[in-house]
Amino acid sequence: MTGYLGRRVLLMLPTLVLVSVMVFLIMRLIPGDVVSLMFADLGYAPSLEAMRARLGLDRPLAEQYVSWIVELLRGNLGESLWTQRTVVSLVAERLPVTLELSLLAIAFGIVYGMATGLAAAVWQDRWVDMVLRGIAVAFLSLPTFWLGTLVIVLPSLYLGWSPSIQLVSFRSDPLGHLAQFALPAVILGTHLGAPLMRMGRAMMLEVLRQDYIRTAFAKGLDDWRVVLVHAVRNAVIPVVTILGVQMSQAIAGSVVLETLFQLPGMGSLLVEAVAHRDFPTFQALVLCLAVFVMLVNLLVDMACLAIDPRLRRIAA
Amino acid sequence: MTTHLPSKPGAVSRLCAVAAALLLVVGGSSAALAQPKQGGVLRVAERFEPVGFDTLAKKKASVYTQVALSFTHNRLFKYSPAGDVVPDLAASVSRPNATTYVVTLRKGVRFHAKPPVNGREFTSEDVKFTFERLAGSPEERLFPTLKRVTTPDRYTVQFELSAPFSAFVSNLAATTMFIYAKDAGKPTADGGRDYTSPETVIGTGPFMLKEYREKQRIVYERNPAYFESGRPYLDGVETYFIPDPSVQLAALRTGKVDIITATGSQGLPHALAAEVRSIPGARLLRQSSFQSSENVIGRLDQKPWSDLRVRQAVSMAIDRPALMKALFPEGANLISGPIPLTSRFFVAPDKLGATAAGYRHDPAAARKLLAEAGYPNGFKTKLYTTVGYGSDYLSRTELLKDMLSKIGIDASIVPQEYPVWISKTYKGDYDGMVHIPSWTLGDEDEWLATYTPGDTRNQIHINEPGVTNLVRAIREAPSDQARAKGIEEFVQMFHANLWRVFLPAPAILTVTSQRVKGYEVSLRGYSWPAVLVNVSVE
Numbered sequence: 048m049t050g051y052l053g054r055r056v057l058l059m060l061p062t063l064v065l066v067s068v069m070v071f072l073i074m075r076l077i078p079g080d081v082v083s084l085m086f087a088d089l090g091y092a093p094s095l096e097a098m099r100a101r102l103g104l105d106r107p108l109a110e111q112y113v114s115w116i117v118e119l120l121r122g123n124l125g126e127s128l129w130t131q132r133t134v135v136s137l138v139a140e141r142l143p144v145t146l147e148l149s150l151l152a153i154a155f156g157i158v159y160g161m162a163t164g165l166a167a168a169v170w171q172d173r174w175v176d177m178v179l180r181g182i183a184v185a186f187l188s189l190p191t192f193w194l195g196t197l198v199i200v201l202p203s204l205y206l207g208w209s210p211s212i213q214l215v216s217f218r219s220d221p222l223g224h225l226a227q228f229a230l231p232a233v234i235l236g237t238h239l240g241a242p243l244m245r246m247g248r249a250m251m252l253e254v255l256r257q258d259y260i261r262t263a264f265a266k267g268l269d270d271w272r273v274v275l276v277h278a279v280r281n282a283v284i285p286v287v288t289i290l291g292v293q294m295s296q297a298i299a300g301s302v303v304l305e306t307l308f309q310l311p312g313m314g315s316l317l318v319e320a321v322a323h324r325d326f327p328t329f330q331a332l333v334l335c336l337a338v339f340v341m342l343v344n345l346l347v348d349m350a351c352l353a354i355d356p357r358l359r360r361i362a363a
Numbered sequence: 364m365t366t367h368l369p370s371k372p373g374a375v376s377r378l379c380a381v382a383a384a385l386l387l388v389v390g391g392s393s394a395a396l397a398q399p400k401q402g403g404v405l406r407v408a409e410r411f412e413p414v415g416f417d418t419l420a421k422k423k424a425s426v427y428t429q430v431a432l433s434f435t436h437n438r439l440f441k442y443s444p445a446g447d448v449v450p451d452l453a454a455s456v457s458r459p460n461a462t463t464y465v466v467t468l469r470k471g472v473r474f475h476a477k478p479p480v481n482g483r484e485f486t487s488e489d490v491k492f493t494f495e496r497l498a499g500s501p502e503e504r505l506f507p508t509l510k511r512v513t514t515p516d517r518y519t520v521q522f523e524l525s526a527p528f529s530a531f532v533s534n535l536a537a538t539t540m541f542i543y544a545k546d547a548g549k550p551t552a553d554g555g556r557d558y559t560s561p562e563t564v565i566g567t568g569p570f571m572l573k574e575y576r577e578k579q580r581i582v583y584e585r586n587p588a589y590f591e592s593g594r595p596y597l598d599g600v601e602t603y604f605i606p607d608p609s610v611q612l613a614a615l616r617t618g619k620v621d622i623i624t625a626t627g628s629q630g631l632p633h634a635l636a637a638e639v640r641s642i643p644g645a646r647l648l649r650q651s652s653f654q655s656s657e658n659v660i661g662r663l664d665q666k667p668w669s670d671l672r673v674r675q676a677v678s679m680a681i682d683r684p685a686l687m688k689a690l691f692p693e694g695a696n697l698i699s700g701p702i703p704l705t706s707r708f709f710v711a712p713d714k715l716g717a718t719a720a721g722y723r724h725d726p727a728a729a730r731k732l733l734a735e736a737g738y739p740n741g742f743k744t745k746l747y748t749t750v751g752y753g754s755d756y757l758s759r760t761e762l763l764k765d766m767l768s769k770i771g772i773d774a775s776i777v778p779q780e781y782p783v784w785i786s787k788t789y790k791g792d793y794d795g796m797v798h799i800p801s802w803t804l805g806d807e808d809e810w811l812a813t814y815t816p817g818d819t820r821n822q823i824h825i826n827e828p829g830v831t832n833l834v835r836a837i838r839e840a841p842s843d844q845a846r847a848k849g850i851e852e853f854v855q856m857f858h859a860n861l862w863r864v865f866l867p868a869p870a871i872l873t874v875t876s877q878r879v880k881g882y883e884v885s886l887r888g889y890s891w892p893a894v895l896v897n898v899s900v901e
Contacts, residue, residue, distance in 0.1 A: 129414055130414060130415075131415065131559065140577075196607075196609050199609065199610055199613050200609055200612075200613055203612075203613035203614075203616045203617050204616070204641075207616075207617055208617060209610075209613040209614055209616070209617040209619060212408075212603045212605055212610075212614050212619050212620070213576070213579045213580055213603060214578075214579055306606050306607060307607055307610060309579075309603075309605065309610070311577070311578035311579065315578070315606075
């Protein structure tokens with residue numbers, strides 16, 4: 048397993064280089080002169096030449112790239128042109144919010160998706176199955192920003208209640224803090240859980256038709272024991288695999304929900320960086336998110352290894 | 364509701380201008396006249412937070428920075444809610460000759476009682492220091508001919524200009540020109556002072572900055588030593604940063620905030636205004652935009668825009684009342700230029716006389732004009748726009764294309780990425796026509812400058828010696844009367860020539876809850892907090 052982990056980490060290196068090249072080139076390939084734009088709109092420097100020099104764009108492309116990578120390796124992600132703070136400090140401040148929201152959403156999505164997927168498979172083609180599938184399709188189709196807006200506007204209209212308009216600190220009010228994250232996490236979780244439900248249902252149906260399950264039933268084992276102990280473990284592997292993709296979707300979904308629910312996270316930071324043409328911040332954030340998604344995928348692969356002994360044998 | 368500001372300066376028209384502050388009371392307003400109550404905290408919903416607390420830094424100050432400092436700082440002059448320039452820290456101003464202004468300061472004004480300033484008295488040295496900070500700042504452009512600032516005594520400041528500049532006093536009221544305490548900033552390596560951080564926010568204003576939580580809120584508390592005796596009535600103000608208008612409205616409905624502001628011409632969207640009426644006691648306040656306009660332009664040095672008949676035809680093709688009804692149900696002005704709607708020199712089309720015909724929706728007459736200009740079957744052209752201003756802006760471009768097609772102008776929309784737009788089209792590098800917005804701080808001088816060669820916003824490529832000389836004469840006018848006469852002449856000249864075809868300007872919407880008493884919308888600048896000295900809460 049350690050050898051497999053080492054190989055996977057090594058394989059990440061070329062991907063990282065590719066990602067860094069892409070991120071590096073993004074701002075330089077945008078149509079028009081982005082530096083003129085930043086200078087004209089926001090006056091980040093006294094002159095256009097000074098703006099280019101400040102961004103290091105007056106040097107050859109290869110030199111710019113190497114210098115950027117060297118600074119990255121030193122842990123220097125640059126300085127925000129808009130806030131004039133280091134990007135590292137901005138990320139350190141915002142990342143916990145996004146991680147908390149994403150992890151809560153994923154946790155809720157797994158519970159909701161797996162539980163409903165399992166129930167739909169067990170009661171296949173009965174009303175429970177129909178209703179749960181209908182709900183899953185609805186959650187897949189409805190955009191999270193629309194659900195989020197409804198969840199804010201409707202209670203304010205009919206119950207005289209609206210979510211907190213500032214971040215509640217966990218230290219000062221743990222319950223209030225969790226309550227603040229609960230609504231956006233549930234909205235995002237239902238959106239993420241819907242494909243898990245559909246995948247979980249399909250996998251459970253396939254597993255429930257396997258010979259070893261039929262044998263277990265024939266031996267007179269308790270129905271729920273067969274389903275929860277023998278079937279779920281085999282059905283869950285493809286579901287875990289798509290969790291990697293879901294995690295990146297959770298980050299993307301958090302962009303809008305963070306804004307709606309007044310949560311100062313990475314999503315809103317990314318939106319601000321784009322809106323303010325904050326080139327160094329945008330570049331660093333995209334790289335951070337790319338690395339984050341790669342790490343999540345690595346974790347997913349390791350989880351699959353932990354769940355399935357057959358994969359462990361292949362990996363060995 | 365459509366409103367127009369009066370056409371001529373004078374006592375009657377000033378009253379009309381005040382009326383045009385467009386206060387429409389949806390809920391009960393009679394209580395606003397009641398005796399203000401001392402105490403209480405006002406909670407404000409603002410879209411975005413300030414970016415640093417320095418309006419004179421090397422980087423252009425965010426409008427939200429300007430708003431934040433309007434709580435805590437004063438300027439030498441300020442805008443009254445009606446848009447007039449009135450003394451703030453200045454007691455009076457005189458102009459001994461065409462290039463000298465002498466400002467006498469209020470006495471006994473003290474900075475906030477916070478270290479390192481510790482409530483010391485404000486003096487002319489602070490004004491001098493503030494103007495020294497202008498060097499290298501984008502705000503330097505406000506005083507293009509400023510040569511020297513001297514301080515004959517503690518309460519007198521003398522400004523010497525290299526050439527007359529008639530907008531000088533008006534620009535002292537610009538909402539970037541706050542007076543900084545010379546000892547409040549953090550010393551920098553180059554010997555200067557840095558005013559970016561919240562600890563340096565020490566002014567003479569009605570409120571003191573108490574707490575700043577990034578991305579969350581700013582808390583201000585009452586300045587007990589404020590120079591206007593008995594003011595402010597409020598104990599404090601809490602500003603919450605809520606970017607989404609629906610969330611702002613939900614917070615107002617549930618009593619979490621008391622005001623939804625209209626900073627940066629981004630008041631409540633018209634589509635949400637109907638919901639305000641369902642909130643008991645809520646007031647919807649309308650104001651004219653002071654800083655932005657949308658227009659259709661072409662190049663005056665190229666055909667067909669060089670032909671007045673074509674420009675008139677384009678203007679007459681636009682069904683402005685229909686646009687206003689469809690897009691701005693809460694009201695709009697029929698046109699948005701060529702000077703700010705809130706300027707006393709703005710002339711509404713119904714007061715224009717003969718040139719008003721250019722703003723009438725008359726497709727038949729427009730087609731006739733095109734035929735006279737040599738385009739009996741219309742013409743094909745490009746209509747540049749950008750995705751950078753959002754989908755609503757693009758929708759308006761599409762409506763324009765549709766209206767132009769009805770007089771035979773086949774305009775193919777060219778949507779541009781914002782970087783391309785700002786680096787090419789916005790600088791005047793285009794062929795055909797453009798749907799373009801304009802922004803300025805609000806003084807007439809800034810708007811007029813765009814009609815002179817060399818100005819970066821001269822996208823229409825106008826180069827008329829008569830206009831250039833007139834703008835220069837206005838800028839160097841020896842008296843207010845001469846300036847007024849010049850601006851009136853320019854406005855008449857503009858409407859007769861339609862160099863730009865201005866579109867309707869929506870009313871900007873502010874919402875207050877029933878707790879708020881005495882709030883007035885401000886017609887100019889990003890300084891609405893200045894009116895909070897007169898506000899109380901129930």
